[in-house]
Amino acid sequence: MIETAIYVESLDRAVAFYDRLFALPHLFENDALVALDVAGRSVLLLFARGASAQAQTPPGGVIPGHDASGRIHFAFAADDDQLPLWEARLAEEGVPIEGRVTWPRGGTSVYFRDPDGNLLEIATPGIWTTY
Structure with missing residues (x-):
């Protein structure tokens, strides 16, 4: 796996937890997503729940909408x-x-x-x- 995505109720709360416990380097962050480097081999994506439900159009293409609920x-x-x-x-x-x-x-x-x-x-x- 290259990425693991989780969807959280409070991005600030989740980032504080993962920063405090694991001190993973931040690769990217905005109001909807924080991407964390896991040992230079994988990326943990923290998405604000619902913020990625609609398709995104970054330069170069389209990322289809995605979201999830429940505990993983x-x-x-x-x-x-x-x-x-x-x-x-x-x-x-x-x-x-x-x-x-x-x-x-x-x-x-x-x-x-x-x-x-x-x-x-x-x-x-x-x-x-x-x-």
Whole structure:
């Protein structure tokens, strides 16, 4: 995947959460969208809910309208030795861990939520045959 898009009720609130917890560099931002660089390999797109429902016409073409509602799930990758640091960071920021799984292949997942109720995961290698 190159991009993961989530749709949030308050762009300011979501950006503050992701900035505080992950400190991801901002690639682009306007009133409807903030694009965050995830480890130089992917982009997390934070859209204000409803702001992208109509087609957009940037220079060079058309982006069809899109939007979504409901809580979604996505994961960030972390090395095994980083997981305790992430758990400490979540505790330090007052973000409760809702679940933890040690998978049969040896990976571990830690689950928590963002301010819009989306389920985030920090996962170590060994949860899938591809990771």
